Amino acid sequence: MLAGFALVVFLQFSPIQKKGDLAVIFSPSLSLTQILARLSFLPVDFVRVGLFENIVIIRPKPSFSMTVLQETNPWFVVSALANGGCLFLKQKPISKVRL
Numbered sequence: 001m002l003a004g005f006a007l008v009v010f011l012q013f014s015p016i017q018k019k020g021d022l023a024v025i026f027s028p029s030l031s032l033t034q035i036l037a038r039l040s041f042l043p044v045d046f047v048r049v050g051l052f053e054n055i056v057i058i059r060p061k062p063s064f065s066m067t068v069l070q071e072t073n074p075w076f077v078v079s080a081l082a083n084g085g086c087l088f089l090k091q092k093p094i095s096k097v098r099l
């Protein structure tokens with residue numbers, strides 16, 4: 001029964017497509033600067049910060065790879081629209097931040 005519950009949770013939190021915005025959730029012990037440093041070399045646009053600064057909403061570019069994103073050690077990667085209720089559908093991405 002626990003394995004079935006774990007499978008449902010895994011399927012809920014795994015993004016099905018790379019087209020939509022993704023909410024990337026990191027450890028609360030990381031600062032926003034540290035998170036942006038981890039993500040700065042990925043082919044993504046930074047859309048905004050989530051409810052807390054350890055949640056970052058990104059918009060993947062066509063060359064995006066989930067494998068490379070997983071190397072940044074996020075806790076979860078979820079669809080920003082389906083799982084996070086992100087209502088900023090027309091918001092333009094934030095320009096790259098210089099660190």
